[in-house]
Amino acid sequence: MPTPRTSVAFDVDAVRAAFPALQQTVYDELPLIYLDNAATAQKPRVVLDRMAHYYAVENSNIHRGVHFLSQQATDAYEQARQTVARFINAAHTHEVIFTRGTTEAINLIASSYGKTQVSAGDELVVSALEHHSNLVPWQMLCEEVGATLRIIPIHDDGSLDLDAYRSLLSERTKLVAVNHISNALGTINPIAQIIADAHALEIPVLIDGAQAAPHAKIDVRALDADFYCFSSHKMFGPTGIGVLYGKEAWLNALPPYQGGGDMIEQVSFERSTYDSLPHKFEAGTPHIAGGLGLAAAIDFMESLGHDAIEAHEREVLAYATERIGNIEGVRLIGTAPQKASVVSFLVGDIHPYDAGTILDRLGIAVRTGHHCAQPLMDRLGIPGTVRASFALYNTRNDVDALADGILKVKQLFA
Amino acid sequence: MATPSIAERAQDVVEEFALFDDWMGKYEYLIDLGKDVPAIDDSFKTPDYRIHGCQSQVWLRAEEQDGRVYFFADSDALITKGLISLLVRVFTGQPASDIATAQLEFLDKIGLQDHLSATRKNGLAAMVKRMKQYALLFSATVRN
Known part of the structure; x- marks a missing residue:
């Protein structure tokens, strides 16, 4: 009897291994947590x-x-x-x-x-x-x-x-x-x-x-x-x-x-x-x-499959939205019902640049500022946000690192 | 007592930062220093006094008295405010001509160079440039 075909599971570790840039450390041997994918994504070896x-x-x-x-x-x-x-x-x-x-x-x-x-x-x-x-x-x-x-x-x-x-x-x-x-x-x-x-x-x-x-x-x-x-x-x-x-x-x-x-x-x-x-x-x-x-x-x-990529990204986004959104003092900016792979936020009244600078020092690459959308920031009445943007190679671990980083930021600017 | 020179003040800053052996301590100190920067009056927080090239807002103005330049500044981001406080501390009350020609290697020596390099979007280069412009303006005025 033939075995029923199932879709190949999304193996995020194997996916990460395909990206040389994700294997590096920054500053004092900190593993790079790359969450600036909306700015540009890393390149797999095949490219x-x-x-x-x-x-x-x-x-x-x-x-x-x-x-x-x-x-x-x-x-x-x-x-x-x-x-x-x-x-x-x-x-x-x-x-x-x-x-x-x-x-x-x-x-x-x-x-x-x-x-x-x-x-x-x-x-x-x-x-x-x-x-x-x-x-x-x-x-x-x-x-x-x-x-x-x-x-x-x-x-x-x-x-x-x-x-x-x-x-x-x-x-x-x-x-x-x-x-x-x-x-x-x-x-x-x-x-x-x-x-x-x-x-x-x-x-x-x-x-x-x-x-x-x-x-x-x-x-x-x-x-x-x-x-x-x-x-x-x-x-x-x-x-x-x-x-x-x-x-x-x-x-x-x-x-x-x-x-x-x-x-x-x-x-x-x-x-x-x-x-x-x-x-x-x-x-x-x-x-x-x-x-x-x-x-x-x-x-x-x-080769990874669109459905598999979307399912993985949806899961990471849901986890990030909950994990980051539940940190006391964090305000998520942009909570539309249909969203993709971006968590934009403010930490209390800490300036996005201050938060981004400390996150960077922890090895976490995020984007801060107006994200080339100044009129939008004006409309929302904020100077900018901290933006974590995810790609198919990001994991719950990356989200956890970001959450820990935000706690450090809060501690430093308390 | 003579006013310490730009180089002497810069050396003080380098020695203070050397007391911290981790980056977190250095940042905490930088943020603390920002609280001591001579505040710019809110009425000067206008586009004329705004420094562009920073991810945060920075305002800077200067006054001249007897050939010496005094700086007042503010920023809505605390790290940026700390950075500008270092510059203000080293420059304020110095002869305009000294400011205009000052070298600022001390910024590379305090152990935060990853974040203090001129290509960072912290606007440090723009701040230094504006302070030197003030100094040049005042030294020209004094000569006339």
Whole structure:
């Protein structure tokens, strides 16, 4: 009789062993407790090896060379694009544009979409939860063309006020741009609903998925997102590369972002014609090793399984929320019902910088401050928070170390 | 009695910190020192007196008397306040020209260099720069 197949259990020790950076100690032989994953995640050995192999053996420029190495590198880079397309369930591989990261992806749309689709009197809608990278490019666009930025307010728990959102939408709205998951508070936004509401009025939607890519299953087709952006370095891949997904029809309609090599079809001194997707939006030699590293990171995550990762992270977050939230004097900032892998908090009236400095000295890496979301901190009436952000390799032990650290902080600043 | 020089005061600070053999003690002392910093009047806690480059808010102002510069400061974070108290203690009442040209190696010698390096987001470099700017301003005024 065949044994029933069970899903492979999530072996967090084995996962941790795959990350060289997690094996080190800091200061006086303190084991590193890395809880700054929302800023950037550590890289598994397979990603480092993939990039080293490219530079050692495969290095050559892509898309133009006739020689063996160039052809091989081109194939590998385009294979990486296919891996990304599969990862987000894009309908077409050429809907995946490689950028430097989420910030550049958003700036690309602010430029290419903004220049052609937004004019004086129009409105753009973002939320009060946005990272500066999904706020400032739109402010710059509004200033340039005379459009107005409208802000979706939040409830006190850090969830979006959807009624207010709907009331902001009108025939003047040219784009909605919101994050999938808040970097500062961890709120998971109901983006499927947000997209559906906007589409009912034929308004396109851009999703900043920087915080979602390492945690959630992304299905751009199920979401019906017009644009979806994320960064490699937050999902265990290298820095300097990220992704703009755009629906084929939009990407074909929009003008190029930057001019240069690799994005042209014909060039003369009178005029140039542009290459087809995705190359139209990828001027210059790209971060080839980065693309390969990102694909290796995706393969790594998929080898663990999205469901297993999510289940493990949900358990760690629940434990952290209870453990940290129960420390006397700790106030959790951001308690939305749907959250991912972030515990943002204040310890009594201790300044986040003071708390973060002492935690650091204990070997615990957290982020302190406004988390590139100053307007959100203003809305919450706080100078900033201490933010512990978890990834698939974090454990209950890490949470316990953080809790012990907070007690030390309290003792020192009592 | 002559005012101790910048170098002499800096040496005092180094010797005091040497009394603590663990980082926790040093931090406790730093936080205590912050409580002694000559407070800036609340009416000066404005953007003009705010030092940027710090994760916490820092305000600093200075007065000149007979060619010597006196500093007043505050911060909403206690470690930052402790850091600026070290600078104020070493600099305040010193001749403007001495402040403008002072070397500050003592910060590397008190055993908290992991946290006192200029690249840390504690704004230490910005604080030193602002104090030296005050000193330069006053020494120019005195000469005129």
